[in-house]
Amino acid sequence: MGAIGGEELVKWEKMQGLSRGSDEKILVLVRLRPLSDKEILRSEVSDWECINETTILYRNSLQERSGLPSAYSFDRVFRGDCPTRNVYDQGVKEIALSVVSGINSTIFAYGQTSSGKTYTMNGVTEYTVADIYDYIQKHEERAFVLKFAAMEIYNEVVRDLLSADTSPLRLLDDPERGTVIERLTEETLRDWNHLKELLSICEAQRQIGETSLNETSSRSHQILRLTIESSAREFIGKDNSTALAASVNFVDLAGSERASQALSVGQRLKEGCHINRSLLTLGTVIRKLSKGRQGHVNYRDSKLTRILQPSLGGNARTAIICTLSPARSHVEQSRNTLLFATCAKEVSTNAQVNVVMSDKALVKHLQKEVARLESELRTPASFNDHTAILRKKDLQIEKLEKEVRELTKKLNLAESRIEDLLRLAGNGQDSRGWDMQEKEGCEDECSVSESSSEIDPQLVAGGVKQTKTTQYSQSGREEVSSDDESTSMSSGSRYNVPKVNPELEDTGRSCKEVRCPETVKNGERSHEILSNNQRDGRNGLLSVHWTQEGEELSPANPRTARGIENGFTFVQLEENIQRVQKTIDSLVSDTDEQPLWDPPVKISSSRNIRFIRSRSCRADLLHGSSSPDFEKEEIDGETTPPDGQEKNFPGRPERGRKHWNIPPFTFGAKAAKLSRNDSLSSDGSALVDELKSQSSSHLGDEDIPSVHTFVAGLKEMAKQQYDNKIDDQIARANSMAGKSPGRILKDIGVDPVMESSGDPANWPMEFERLRGLIIGHWQTCNVSLVHRTYFFLLFGGEPSDSIYMEVELRRLVFLEETFSKGNPVQQDGRRLTLASSVKALVRERQMLSRLINKRLTSDERNGTYEKWGISLNSKHRRLQLVQRLWSKPDDMDHVSESAALVAKLIRFSQQGRAIKEMFGLSFTPPRIGRRSSFGWKSSAPSL
Numbered sequence: 013m014g015a016i017g018g019e020e021l022v023k024w025e026k027m028q029g030l031s032r033g034s035d036e037k038i039l040v041l042v043r044l045r046p047l048s049d050k051e052i053l054r055s056e057v058s059d060w061e062c063i064n065e066t067t068i069l070y071r072n073s074l075q076e077r078s079g080l081p082s083a084y085s086f087d088r089v090f091r092g093d094c095p096t097r098n099v100y101d102q103g104v105k106e107i108a109l110s111v112v113s114g115i116n117s118t119i120f121a122y123g124q125t126s127s128g129k130t131y132t133m134n135g136v137t138e139y140t141v142a143d144i145y146d147y148i149q150k151h152e153e154r155a156f157v158l159k160f161a162a163m164e165i166y167n168e169v170v171r172d173l174l175s176a177d178t179s180p181l182r183l184l185d186d187p188e189r190g191t192v193i194e195r196l197t198e199e200t201l202r203d204w205n206h207l208k209e210l211l212s213i214c215e216a217q218r219q220i221g222e223t224s225l226n227e228t229s230s231r232s233h234q235i236l237r238l239t240i241e242s243s244a245r246e247f248i249g250k251d252n253s254t255a256l257a258a259s260v261n262f263v264d265l266a267g268s269e270r271a272s273q274a275l276s277v278g279q280r281l282k283e284g285c286h287i288n289r290s291l292l293t294l295g296t297v298i299r300k301l302s303k304g305r306q307g308h309v310n311y312r313d314s315k316l317t318r319i320l321q322p323s324l325g326g327n328a329r330t331a332i333i334c335t336l337s338p339a340r341s342h343v344e345q346s347r348n349t350l351l352f353a354t355c356a357k358e359v360s361t362n363a364q365v366n367v368v369m370s371d372k373a374l375v376k377h378l379q380k381e382v383a384r385l386e387s388e389l390r391t392p393a394s395f396n397d398h399t400a401i402l403r404k405k406d407l408q409i410e411k412l413e414k415e416v417r418e419l420t421k422k423l424n425l426a427e428s429r430i431e432d433l434l435r436l437a438g439n440g441q442d443s444r445g446w447d448m449q450e451k452e453g454c455e456d457e458c459s460v461s462e463s464s465s466e467i468d469p470q471l472v473a474g475g476v477k478q479t480k481t482t483q484y485s486q487s488g489r490e491e492v493s494s495d496d497e498s499t500s501m502s503s504g505s506r507y508n509v510p511k512v513n514p515e516l517e518d519t520g521r522s523c524k525e526v527r528c529p530e531t532v533k534n535g536e537r538s539h540e541i542l543s544n545n546q547r548d549g550r551n552g553l554l555s556v557h558w559t560q561e562g563e564e565l566s567p568a569n570p571r572t573a574r575g576i577e578n579g580f581t582f583v584q585l586e587e588n589i590q591r592v593q594k595t596i597d598s599l600v601s602d603t604d605e606q607p608l609w610d611p612p613v614k615i616s617s618s619r620n621i622r623f624i625r626s627r628s629c630r631a632d633l634l635h636g637s638s639s640p641d642f643e644k645e646e647i648d649g650e651t652t653p654p655d656g657q658e659k660n661f662p663g664r665p666e667r668g669r670k671h672w673n674i675p676p677f678t679f680g681a682k683a684a685k686l687s688r689n690d691s692l693s694s695d696g697s698a699l700v701d702e703l704k705s706q707s708s709s710h711l712g713d714e715d716i717p718s719v720h721t722f723v724a725g726l727k728e729m730a731k732q733q734y735d736n737k738i739d740d741q742i743a744r745a746n747s748m749a750g751k752s753p754g755r756i757l758k759d760i761g762v763d764p765v766m767e768s769s770g771d772p773a774n775w776p777m778e779f780e781r782l783r784g785l786i787i788g789h790w791q792t793c794n795v796s797l798v799h800r801t802y803f804f805l806l807f808g809g810e811p812s813d814s815i816y817m818e819v820e821l822r823r824l825v826f827l828e829e830t831f832s833k834g835n836p837v838q839q840d841g842r843r844l845t846l847a848s849s850v851k852a853l854v855r856e857r858q859m860l861s862r863l864i865n866k867r868l869t870s871d872e873r874n875g876t877y878e879k880w881g882i883s884l885n886s887k888h889r890r891l892q893l894v895q896r897l898w899s900k901p902d903d904m905d906h907v908s909e910s911a912a913l914v915a916k917l918i919r920f921s922q923q924g925r926a927i928k929e930m931f932g933l934s935f936t937p938p939r940i941g942r943r944s945s946f947g948w949k950s951s952a953p954s955l
C-alpha cells in the first residue's frame with residue numbers, strides 16, 4: 013500500500029467525506045497511586061488528595077505556607093484506589109481507540125520512578141488491545157491487520173525489543189512518514205495471545221536495573237506501537253481499494269526524577285543523565301509547544317522526542333497520564349510532575365485520518381492527478397488570457413500588415429509611374445531640380461502641357477543661385493512667371509516648376525504636349541506616353557497629372573513632391589505606412605522584445621515591410637546601427653536631394669538640421685517597367701528583376717533582409733554623413749573665406765568626397781585598414797551575418813566605397829561604445845542591447861542553418877562540411893557550420909569564405925559594380941574644382 017499525504021490527502025478526505033482533524037489539546041490525566049508497602053512501613057503520609065474528578069490538592073499545611081500552589085486541575089485526576097480500568101475507560105480509552113478510525117494516538121505515562129507508570133501502562137495497553145479486538149470482531153465488514161513493534165530508548169540508543177539483536181537502530185528521516193526506525197521488527201499479530209507473547213518478550217528485553225527507589229525500575233523509555241490497517245472487505249483487491257492506517261503508541265517513560273535523587277552512581281548515574289536528557293528535551297518541547305507553535309521546537313535533541321514528534325503537536329491524538337506517589341517524601345518530584353502536566357495540557361495536536369491506497373489505486377489516483385495538472389498547465393487561466401491576447405494581436409498585425417502592403421504597393425506604383433513619366437518626358441535630363449506642387453482637381457487622362465523654358469541669365473553665369481519658376485496651366489499656357497515664387501501659384505491645377513540647371517538643360521526647347529492615356533488591365537495599370545520629344549531626350553518644363561478610375565494621380569519627384577493616389581498624397585501614404593508600422597511594432601514589442609533580426613513568422617513579415625521604408629531601412633540595417641544624431645531628431649518636412657546645386661532649393665532644411673527625411677530607395681520605383689523598350693528604367697532591369705525576385709523570395713522565406721533594403725539603409729546613413737560633411741565644410745570654408753553664411757557650397761568649390769577618401773594613392777591601404785576594423789567591430793557588436801555579407805561583398809575597395817566604410821565604422825564604434833557602457837541603443841522604438849544582439853545573432857545562425865538544406869544540394873553540403881572541417885559523421889553539422897561562419901575576424905580567407913557561403917544561402921549574387929551602379933552606391937570620382945562632379949550619381953535617384 014502506498015501512503016498519500018499533504019494536499020493529496022486533503023483532497024482524498026474530501027472525496028471520501030472525511031474531515032481533517034482540528035486542533036485538540038493533549039489530554040492530561042493525573043493518577044495517584046496508593047502508598048506502597050515500603051512507604052507505609054516508613055510511616056509516610058499521603059499529602060495529596062483528589063478532591064473531585066479534575067482537581068488534586070496538596071494538603072500539607074507547611075507547604076501551603078510556602079506560597080506554592082496547593083490545587084492542580086487537569087482533564088481528569090484519579091485517586092490512589094482507582095483501578096486502571098477506570099483510568100482507561102474514563103480517561104484514555106477514546107484516544108487510544110482512535111486508531112481503529114485511522115487516527116494516530118499516543119498514550120504517555122510520565123512520572124517519577126516507582127510512581128506507577130509501568131503499572132498503569134500495562135493495564136492501559138491490555139485494555140486497549142482488548143477493545144481493539146473487540147472492535148474488530150464487531151466490524152466484520154472491514155478487514156483489519158494489526159502489527160506490533162516495540163522499542164526502547166536506553167542511554168539514547170534505540171533498541172528493538174522484539175529482536176535478540178541488541179545493536180542500535182538508526183533513525184531515518186522519511187519525507188512522507190517522518191522519522192522511521194531502521195530495521196525495527198514489526199510483527200503482524202495473529203491474535204490476542206500472540207500479542208501477549210510479544211509483550212512478555214518486551215518485558216524481558218527491557219533494561220531493568222535496580223535502583224534504591226524501585227527494585228524493578230524501568231531504566232529506559234519504552235514505546236510499544238500497535239499499527240492497525242483496515243479496509244472495507246468489498247473493495248479489497250479492487251483497483252480503488254483504500255485503507256485506513258494508524259498507530260497507537262504506548263509510551264512508558266523512564267523515571268523523571270533527577271539522577272542524584274535516585275542516589276545513582278556509576279552505570280546508574282550515566283543512565284540518569286541520558287534519561288534526563290530525553291526527559292529534559294521532552295519537557296522543553298512540551299513547554300515550547302504549550303506556548304504555541306512559534307519558533308523552533310527542538311524535537312531532534314533527543315531520540316525520544318524525535319520518535320514521538322507526531323504525538324507532540326503533530327498528527328496524533330495524545331494523552332499523558334502523570335503518575336504520582338502520594339508520599340510526602342516525594343512531594344518535590346510530584347510537584348515537578350504536576351508542573352510538566354500543567355504545561356502538557358496546553359499543547360495542541362492536529363490528528364487526521366490517515367488513508368493509504370492500494371498501489372493500483374495510488375497509481376490511478378496519481379495518473380488522474382497528473383492528467384489534471386497537465387490540463388491545467390495547458391490551459392491555465394492566465395495562460396489562456398495570454399494566448400488570447402497573442403492571438404488577437406496576431407490578427408491585428410496581420411490586418412495592419414495587409415494595410416501596409418496595400419499602401420506600399422500604391423505608393424510604389426505611383427512613384428514608379430511618376431518617375432518613368434518624368435524620365436520619358438525629360439529623357440536624358442537630370443530631374444532632380446523639379447519641384448512639383450500638389451495638384452488639385454481631377455483629370456481623366458495624363459497630359460503633359462506644352463511649355464517653354466526660360467533661362468535665367470544667372471544660371472548660365474554661375475549655376476543655380478535662384479530658381480525661376482514658371483506656372484503652367486493644364487492647357488499648357490504660361491500664366492505666371494516669377495522668381496522663386498512657389499507661393500504665387502494661383503490655382504490648384506498648376507505646378508510650380510523650377511528651371512533646371514543649365515548644364516543639364518537643353519535650353520530654349522519647348523515641350524510638346526504629351527498625352528498619357530491609361531488603361532487598367534487585370535488590376536495592373538499600364539500607360540503609354542505619347543510624346544513628340546521623348547526620343548530626343550529633350551527636357552522641357554512640364555506639368556503632368558493623371559487620374560486613375562476617376563481619382564487623381566500626380567507625378568512628382570519622389571523625394572520632394574506630393575502626389576495623390578486614391579485620395580492619398582504620397583506624404584500621406586508614407587505617413588500611413590509609418591503609422592501602421594508603428595502600430596505593428598508596438599504590438600510586436602508588447603508581446604516580444606525580440607531584436608530586429610529575430611525570425612518568428614508573425615514578426616518577420618512586419619519587419620520585412622519595415623525594410624521597404626527608408627527610415628526603417630536605416631534602422632534595420634544593423635542592430636542599433638544609426639549614429640547618435642539619427643536618434644535625436646525626427647524630421648518631417650520637405651526634403652531636398654543633395655545634388656550640390658540646390659542651396660536655395662525649396663524645402664532645403666535649415667542649417668543645423670542634421671538629417672532629412674529622405675524618401676526611400678524603393679525597389680519598385682527603380683525597377684518599374686515601362687512599355688517602351690527604350691525606357692531608361694529598362695537599363696539593367698534584368699539584373700534588377702533578378703535581385704528583386706531574390707529579395708521577395710527571401711522575404712517570404714526566411715526573413716532575410718533584401719540587398720536593396722540593406723542598400724537603402726546604408727545610403728541613408730551615408731547621405732547623412734555626407735550632408736554633415738557638407739555642412740561642416742561650408743561652415744569652415746565660409747569662415748576661411750570670410751563669406752557670408754548665405755553663400756552656397758558651389759561658390760566655394762569644396763569637394764566633400766575628397767576629404768573622406770583622403771589621398772587616392774593611399775586608399776587601397778586605407779581600405780584594408782578600415783575593412784579590418786569594421787570586421788572586428790562586427791564581431792564585437794554581434795552584427796548580422798547577412799549584413800556583414802552584403803557589406804563585405806559590395807564594398808571591395810573602390811575609392812567610392814570610402815564614404816560607406818567611414819559611415820559603417822562610425823556607426824559600429826558608436827554601437828560598441830554604447831554597449832560597452834552597458835547602455836541600450838534605441839532604434840525604431842526598440843531597445844537593442846548587447847544581450848539582445850547576441851540572441852538575434854543566434855537566431856540568425858539558426859535561420860541560416862535551415863537554409864543549408866534548402867539552398868545546397870547534398871553534394872554541396874558534404875563538400876562544404878569537409879571544407880569547413882566538419883566531420884560528416886558528426887551530429888548537428890548544419891549548426892556546427894553556421895556557428896563557424898564569420899567567427900574569425902582576423903582571417904581574411906575565412907571572412908571571404910564566410911561571406912561567399914552566406915551569400916549562397918541567401919541567394920545574393922554578387923555582381924560587383926553592376927549592383928552598386930544599380931543601387932546608386934557609387935560616387936563619381938572626385939574632381940576638385942568641378943562643382944558638378946561630386947555627389948551621388950544620377951543612378952541614385954533615391955538620393
Ligand SMILES: Nc1ncnc2c1ncn2[C@@H]1O[C@H](COP(=O)(O)OP(=O)(O)OP(=O)(O)O)[C@@H](O)[C@H]1O
Nearest residue numbers: 045124125126127128129130131226229230266267
Ligand atoms: N495504582 C497502583 N495501585 C497499586 N499498586 C501500584 C499502583 N501503581 C504502582 N503500583 C505499584 O508500585 C510499584 C511501582 O510501580 P511501577 O513499577 O509501575 O512504577 P514505575 O513508575 O514504572 O517506576 P520506574 O520508573 O522505576 O519503572 C509497583 O510494585 C506497582 O505494583
